[in-house]
Structure formats: C-alpha cells, structure tokens
Amino acid sequence: MSIVRRLSLLPVILLLLRLGCAEQSEEQGKEKPHIRGIITDFEEERGQVLIDNKEDGGVDSGPIWVSLSKDAELIVGGEIVAVSLDETMVGRSAEVWVNGIIAQSYPPQTKAVKMVIH
Structure with missing residues (x-):
C-alpha cells in the first residue's frame, strides 16, 4: 500500500475513533449503580449508612458502609438535597x-459520588 493511500485512511480512522469516544462518554452517564439495596443502619459519628447490597438478579453480595464524598450528589425522593445522611x-x-475505591474492611467502606434514596 502506498504512502498516499495510507494517509488518505488517516481521517477515516480519526473519525471512527472520535465517534467511538463520544458514544462511550454518553454511556458513562447512564451507568448502572455500583451499590443497590436497603439502608439497614446509620453511623452518626462517621456519617455513614450501611447498605445491604443486592446485585442484579437479587443476589445478596453483603453489607457495605457508604459515606458521601465532598462533592457528592444526594437525591432523596427525586429531588437534589443539601442535607447529609441521617437516621431517617x-x-x-x-x-x-x-469513585471506584472500596476499603477492604469488614464490612467494606466506600464514598459515594452520587446517591439516590427512594
């Protein structure tokens, strides 16, 4: 293949890469929650809730302590709220x-970047 042909393919390859990256960023906004379950306890001192984590299909994967990160989004009843976690x-x-970091303690602990309470 000549140099001219190879160079003519470059814009096509760049376009395909650009389209692939755009689709990936849209999918990240619609990402499934990492933790899903019932809040079973509240630790006031640390501002954490204990969630009995259920994976897709209802499989119990165990409890996990969750606190809010500094810039976390907390949505309660469909509205973004400025309050912190509490016993209610x-x-x-x-x-x-x-954010992907889960402490390997028992139960595990993590910080939420977004939490939706139903």
Missing part, C-alpha cells in the same frame, strides 16, 4: 455510584 434514611432503598 434507615429502611429506605438506595442506589449508589462510587
């Missing part, structure tokens, strides 16, 4: 998105 959330269901 015990018994409610929650969906949590995390």
Whole structure:
C-alpha cells in the first residue's frame, strides 16, 4: 500500500475513533449503580449508612458502609438535597455510584459520588 493511500485512511480512522469516544462518554452517564439495596443502619459519628447490597438478579453480595464524598450528589425522593445522611434514611432503598475505591474492611467502606434514596 502506498504512502498516499495510507494517509488518505488517516481521517477515516480519526473519525471512527472520535465517534467511538463520544458514544462511550454518553454511556458513562447512564451507568448502572455500583451499590443497590436497603439502608439497614446509620453511623452518626462517621456519617455513614450501611447498605445491604443486592446485585442484579437479587443476589445478596453483603453489607457495605457508604459515606458521601465532598462533592457528592444526594437525591432523596427525586429531588437534589443539601442535607447529609441521617437516621431517617434507615429502611429506605438506595442506589449508589462510587469513585471506584472500596476499603477492604469488614464490612467494606466506600464514598459515594452520587446517591439516590427512594
């Protein structure tokens, strides 16, 4: 293949890469929650809730302590709220998105970047 042909393919390859990256960023906004379950306990001292984590299909993967990161988005009843976690959330269901860091303690602990309380 000549140099001219190879160079003519370059814009096509760049366009395909650009389109692929755009689709990936849209999918990240619609990402499934990392943690989903019922809030079973509240630790006031640390500002954490204990969530009985259920994976897709209802499989119990165990409890996990969750606190809010500094810039976390907390949505309660469909509205973004400025309050922190408290004992009134015990018994409610929650969906949590995390930044990927989960402490290997028992139960594990993490910080939420977004939490939706139903």
